[in-house]
Amino acid sequence: MTFPIKPVLLWTDALVFALVAAILLFVWYMNRHEHLRMPWRKVARSTSGMVSATVLSLFILVGLLDTFHYQKALPPDKQTAEMRYASDVLSALDAIAEPLRMRQERTFSAPFSAYAHAKETMSGADGTPRRDYPRLKFGGAHLESPAAERLPDIARGVLQGVALAAMLWMFATAIITGVVAARADRRFAETSGDLWRGDLDVPWRAVLITLGLLLIVVMPLIVLSGRYHVFGTDKVGQDVFYLTLKSIRTGLVIGTVTTLVMLPFALTLGIMAGYLRGWVDDAIQYLYTTLSSIPGVLLIAAAVLMMQVYMDTHPETFDSVTRRADFRLLFLCVILGVTSWTGLCRLLRGEALKLRELEYVQAAQAFGVGPWRIMARHILPNVVHIVIITIVLGFSGLVLAEAVLSYVGVGVDPAMNSFGTMINAARLEMAREPIVWWSLAAAFVFMFLLVLSANLFADAVRDALDPRVSAQLARPVFRWHRQRGASSRHPA
């Protein structure tokens, strides 16, 4: 039995899947407990929260698609008849966007262009050399004379895309209305009327409008990306749209896996310090004060440099570029986690200090419940809201931090697509004549949308889970050009 593909599980893939499983488990658990569901109902009722969640879920969809990795099978070896697989690791997104990945031009070309961005010397029909813009190998290659046919062709593509978008959108609208109607046990038409008047608890109208706008923009892009380079091509002729899509996973992984890494440290140490007090508290406080006194970027830089030395002196550990890049991404998440767990740990310590004096904890103590059990059963469930708020608020900061770190040279592997590597490559292109703006613009738009919706969603979650957690306590764990967070010496 031979398979045409072999699934590959990279380190970060495994962690992403673990994270998805954890979230699903958490959702299932909360769904059974009314008091835990309450705050999330509030999130579902906030318009900005639901709109940003819609945008975010599109990003997450792309990121998840890009997480299923596999290797393609090669024709089997004649002598041994053994299965062999191609060395490059692809993802489900690569499979879907195969045309985008394969159609590589020679160098820069503008969005929707049929010609290259710079003139080249070519030989004319009669053999005389002339300088002109050469036609692209793939972008607009189906056109006879681009000057006349290009705009009508693009318009046709846009119309096709919009028609597709309309179909998808109506389908989504019907499903959502149907589900809402079925759950409220009402008629479809009634529910639909309520929905469009904005009379429902959950702002489905806003969600559907957002979805419609997104589809109207995205579907024509997808349709046209089969014929043109919709965001142009970069220096080595790669399609910028493809690069942007690939960057999404990197940003999402950094924003989420980092949290997964830091969470065990922050939770156990923070609660232990606050509940056990004494020398345990002193030791943990010393640990996090020391770590947080080192400027974050410098600690990350030092650690990444050290890892680079290790990777360069032990090349045999990593058998492919993808694995190497993936290991580096994982390491970056770990080190970002190490620099960012201190903030959450401090918050949890303060909260545990407060909680341990409350009656229900003292009652548990009086009944002879052991300290570990009290921490797990009575303290932990009561600090979960702080954890969630910190995670959600930290996400956007981490995505932004990745860009800076890649610029500094201690970010993701140069072989890995990310917003940081895109910006880094694109900033020199702004100085070219004529200017190359599309890579930077694409990175800007996608990153802005991702971070903005993450910020808005985080605000909605914070308002719902704990309106009293002040902005001062729950500020992002990592910031770009200054560090705050000096509240260490004044434990609550």
Next chain:
Amino acid sequence: MLRYLVRRVLYAIPILIGVNVLTFALFFVVNTPDDMARMQLGVKRVTPEAIERWKQERGYDKPLLVNAAATGAARITDTIFWNNSLRLFAFDFGKAESDGRDIGHEIATRMGPSLAIALPVFLVGLAAYVTFALLMALFRATYLDFSGVVLCVAAMSISGMFYIIGGQFLVSKLWNLAPISGFAGGLSAWRFMVLPVAVGLVAGFGESSRWYRTIFLEEINRDYVRTARAKGLSEGRVLVHHVLRNALIPILTGVVVVIPSLFLGSLVMESFFGIPGLGSYTIDAINSQDFAVVRSMVFLGSLLYIVGLILTDISYTIVDPRIRFE
């Protein structure tokens, strides 16, 4: 007060030792000096003699912690830990690995340009953001306030690097108003400072303004504010004289701690604008994998941060007479 300060300073020493040991472990134990030499000299085709020479030139051929070959105090002092880690406490940073220049001297000369950019950004920014946040608080729960918040959230969702690239493109390339990068000493420096300072101000606007606004809104519901209003004071006077003054404590918590770190400058800004400050020094060191410089900067950064924490404590007693340290 004095006794409290002495205790705070003493408390900082174990933290600095911790930082020192941590960096030592990171730079010398995780990877041996041999690894670093191979890295600097090129991983392939490097002779053992070249590695030995590289290590000897930099004093990395000594034992890590205890020198068994030496006698007396030299058993401890003639080691890598003593020479390259503990000496940092005496601000003896040693020499850079890449070009052999004295790091202490470089730091001293590069502090000026860093400060020339960071200080105006800090001072003007503080005033501007607080003013903007006060205005938002004044017009709270109106469309003005709402659009202000939207502006802040949008502004903080843009990576700082886009502000720099955009600023350089618009101001320098399109409008030709300021040099795109570079720096000059003396009075003519202002021409090079305008753009970085402006970009720094814009980049920090969203997050800081929103944060100050939240602090003000927390204060604004307190009883003393209601009393002030009941006395018939104007809203502006209430905000400036009562809310602002009482909001100073949370503001100071975030602001004072960064003052000493202003010396370090900003990594990204300085390298984009070609400012010969400590930020670009660090970036260059990271790119040329000059571990001696990175090590020194880690130590210096931690030291300045701890100084910032102590300054924060002192500033509390100034703004709030109720706070007394025993």
